[in-house]
Amino acid sequence: MEVVILPDAEAVAALAARTVAAELRRAERPVLGLATGSSPLGIYAALRGIVEAGELSMDGVRGFALDEYVGLPVGHPESYAEVVRREAVVPLGMDPALVRVPDGAAEDIEAACADYERAIAEAGGVTVQILGIGGNGHIGFNEPTSSLASRTRIKTLAAATRQANARFFAEADGASVPTHCLTQGLGTILEAGALVLVAQGEHKAEAIRQAVEGPLSSRWPASALQLHRRATVIVDEEAASRLELADYYRDTVAAKPDWQRV
């Protein structure tokens, strides 16, 4: 795992966007793995700049979102289908017909999950997956104790996650946040060609420590990144504040030859 510690959220977004762009550019069938939450918003803004500068074309780029709430009416502004459309598809000029989000309104949830897995496989797999991380270490909506081999499925949201996401909904106490979600599994996420996880702020410091330096454990689902050969974790100083080996990561990045820099 490559760990890059940067001074602030803006620098995190800029490097993550350059990394994602480099992966998409060299892919024969580029497929972008989209994440929601606040963490990746800066990446989409920076990616837009790269597209507008003519350094990346999103023509023909497919997209798959990580997850979706169950039970929100179609078009609900906080459904991830809407968030992905608003924050990524429209600003990046992606073709909406090429972008999919798990169907949280499906009558047959199991069939919808199997169909989602099939669609990713038919697209040739995800080229590069953007990830945020929950304070409890979840990625996508793979809450603690998710199987490291899990596939797209329905999950119950942890109380801490509903509380954290309440800020996006009308009521601040979490009561209006759905209780269930569909999420790509950890096994699904690990099949992406490259993973780029970003985190900003002190409230992510423990989750980052556990993901990067803790034991591989479903207790901290993001520790599954340790199994991936091309995982990059890009964090600001605050999110890096509990990393025991921070100096080593800094030395490693500083010692990189130019040809390895994005």
Ligand code: GLP
């Ligand atoms: C959300 C999403 C995750 C996201 C995480 C952190 O609920 N399902 O994909 O990474 O929780 O969110 P934020 O970036 O807003 O802190």
